[in-house]
Amino acid sequence: MSPARRLLRPTEEQWRALPRRVSGVRTTVLAWLAGALATGGAFVADRGWEDAPIPWARSVEALSVLSGTVILLAVLFALAGWALGRRAVFALPALMTACLAVHAPLGAAAVPVWAVGAAIGWVMAILEVKGPLGQLTAVRALSGSLPGSDNVEVGPRALTAERSALNAGRRRLLPLAATALALWTWFVLDWARVRNTIPAAAEDSYAAWPAPLALIATWLLTQQAFSLGWRHRAHRLAGGAAWEVPARGGPVWVGPDRDLFAGHITRTEAESAGCNCIIEGTRRNLIGRSEADEHSVPADDYCPVHGIDALNALSHESLKSLAGSAWVWDVDSPMPRTGPASPAIGMVLVGFAGHAFTGIPARRTHDTAEAASRYMETASEALKDEEAEDWDDSDILSPRPRRRPGQDRPLPRRHSRHGDSLPPRTRLVPALIRCARIGGTPAIRAPSLGPGKRA
Template structure:
């Protein structure tokens, strides 16, 4: 049985007013600067530029030495490479600095207080950023309740599987990182006993255990953060509820959405074209693009041929007005650049997001299909989060041909809010009521 979701339809102003997180670069830069400043201050406090005293080399290599050297490696690696982790650096910084603070405190190093100060500063920065996340989830929950339509929709089989894949992908990342960390810890447990107790002079410069412990700690920190992300995502989705969001295309908390119908216009479903013996759309499509992937056009359909006896221009223009109205939802009737036929122009410029719950789960882009909410088979990814200051690019829809009009058909009896404009040498265009009635194009008929 397909899972049932509630349908949420916010207006454009409410959708664009949802709070956004601060820019990723700002969050990351502050976290990394805390790491750099703490590591540099600790280096100065410990006078790290001085040579080690002779008695150090006669001392034995202990567990505390192993973790202390590993902590230095981790702090340096984060200071140099933390910039590449983006927003993850905000959560990494307090864990990396805490990993350094503990062994330096136990060993009584002068830099211990500096490591703890850095840990506290990084933790406060993390809490400060988490506050934006909590505020956004509350706003999304409030909007979901206020914009509920009291309608329910079912997810199609592809959408259901895509949703499970997205969830499973995050858990697999966490499990994979945990496994790698465990392997490094096992390797450390195997190698460390062969090195502990030896003098530093016997071991030479650095012990292999130092490197293994550093790798194990680094993988453990990444695994912990990934598990926390999975838990936070699940909590956010439970708080907001299982909803399908029917949202306006344009500025909002996510970007890259598209109108849910426009990409289908001017095409014929592959199954329909294949089942009609006289249809030449598949043949013409493959002749124009012989390298097209078979799975792609079987999923998204093929372009309607202008010369097809079933889907060509002659067939479109031979339909009586009543016949055209009864077939008005067939995509092959319309030019690929035409506005999509709809009951209201504003509703046409909307898209679907499955399970949107703020940045923790930005939702799966979807569409209505056969009474279900369905995803494209190849697009099982979450919608990208919009950064502050980003504006969706605006493009002007192509205008209909200025001449060659055959007739105008009122589609209101078919439940659509406009007219079909048929052309002698092209497919039909849809004109909404508010434009069609005063359109110079129609007046010239």
């Protein structure tokens, strides 16, 4: 996978217009109920309570063994098919078709019931496939219509996370294949043995117990291989870009990354000469309170390198170049939102290709995008009729008041346990005020009164 990706910026309307899948709970329940009703109807149609035991010679015939196997699987699906989740939609038509194919040559009375169950199953499976295909087509169309003049370099952590997410489930293929092969071998050897064996008087019929287990393992192997192949195919068709998407709406949940919260510096920055942020953060017990501390530390207000005095001593051009740095902004304020006037920072989805691959959330700074960890998981899918959480809400991002881009109102002042007033020696730099008005209403850092500190 190439680290260089096209940077795509869909509008909020374009992002919301992408189709979503329906809820998996509804689909699972409908598939399970259809299978349960078909199995129950077949039992009633065949008057199963009147069936006599099958003689031994007939029970070892291929058709009888296959019939008993699919019936047992149908009963298991009726009892616990809901446990398969969305995969029940694809298990239903396969199972109903197998029951129809086995019982049709026997002239069973339940053939029409199995036929109706198979028809319902195939319709549900087609509708389930239609959703992801339509979404992938829409993503490809939107990707082709958006200007991609800007490129972004994806960092090694994001690339590793993307590769791991793409290959998720690959390690299960070998154990599933080995299990299926072992069960089929057991069944064939056992079946060959009993066909040449004279049964005891008490044995009325043969039960091929390894056969249902072998079929289940084979189906799981097929489903896992298809899911893996579909994910790679979708990513190959539409996953060659980094999407800088709006926080609201869309087919996936896109929330704020911890690294996008202000008032922090990276561990690498904290190890620079003259920086005492780690020492002061440890002394004031500010490090180790969250998972974000693994990659960043709070910027100390009195640090010679990242403190308020160092910030105020910077030139106008230096301040503008640091607008995308987290330590410049107040810890109780979010980072400025990306917009046409501020393309320096933002959240991106690396490799987004719709439902098949929802993308790796990464933080973009200028022309690079990096994930917080190489174990970062893909973004969560947003289903149809679900309203995405408003990540711009002040209760989620910050206790500070928020404003919309372009709205002229005072910047929020830093919240302090000692009061809301800014220390007299702090001045707000005009260059950063203008940067703040680009979007997201971040606040300029102001020193808090810590232990042993004087304003």
